[in-house]
Amino acid sequence: MKDLETTGPIIRVRNLKRDFRVGSRGKGKGVLRAVNDASFDVMPGETLGVVGESGSGKSTIGRMLVGLLPATGGEIELFGETITGSHGKRALAKVRHRLQFVFQDPHAAMNPRMRISDVIAEPIDIQGGWSRKDRADRVAELLELVGLSASFADRFPHEFSGGQRQRIVIARALALDPDFIVCDEAVAALDVSMQAQVINLLMDLQDRLGLSYLFIAHDLAVVRAVSTRIAVLYAGEIVELAEKRELYENPKHPYTQALLAAIPRPEVSSRKPPIRGEVPSILDRPDGCTLCPRCPMAFDRCRTAAPALREVAPGHRVACHLYDGD
């Protein structure tokens, strides 16, 4: 277990925004706010799950957190360094080795002509300064850490199954001994039994190495299996954030309730009606709550004022006017 020097959050995100310019001329041109005012912390050793439909901004948040994409507003503090704003680049350089990213598709994530040793050692080679022996020893250690034989180092990616390739990608992510890993749909490309194995590996590594994860997934069963707390995203906004158990047993936001109603849950007998319709165009945000056009519970205020994310119980935050008076 790492000796993390802080007991407070390792990551603090406040009012994070990301705009994209879309379209060229005429129709469809504008600014798309993919992430709007997201605020959350990540604690040492925890997994913050992030769920939401396709296009809700999950990957955009993940990429901003590891410095792959600049924010257009708000603040990201990683290990006490503010990587947004005017000194952001210098701050990011100080903490970059503590951050890693595991993408969805292990096939696309590696060059088919590279040997596994070179795939895994990519971050080591970028960092530089390693002797050949230390590099080879580290690759062998990493292969074993992810449950693969050290003898695989000289093989090529096509010799491995999807699950094994994802283990190799995880080994690469661990090469420089990070503290925080964004897992973006890290098991989505795998079949269910492989998913379970890779999830178990990630959780085992978390215990052994003291890692924290931001775990992005559209699959609520997967997020439930891994998360300590869960943030629910809708159209680029966090609409609910709570401890896993609290979120599943006592969902407050109509969108979270609809998401949970859509998966089979033996412990829940009555089901709320699902939310119908499509996610609205985030090119043209409504004045009020973004969910309002689809929400079965909407009332007047929902059409005119955007609800803030407020604490409705200890550690349980919801952005919904239904709880304004609580």
Ligand SMILES: Nc1ncnc2c1ncn2[C@@H]1O[C@H](COP(=O)(O)OP(=O)(O)OP(=O)(O)O)[C@@H](O)[C@H]1O
């Ligand atoms: N580089 C870009 N240029 C323009 N728009 C972008 C860009 N990257 C993302 N977007 C838009 O931002 C919004 C959020 O995308 P994002 O990929 O973060 O969503 P997501 O929740 O991860 O979706 P998925 O589950 O499908 O990966 C989408 O509307 C997407 O089209």
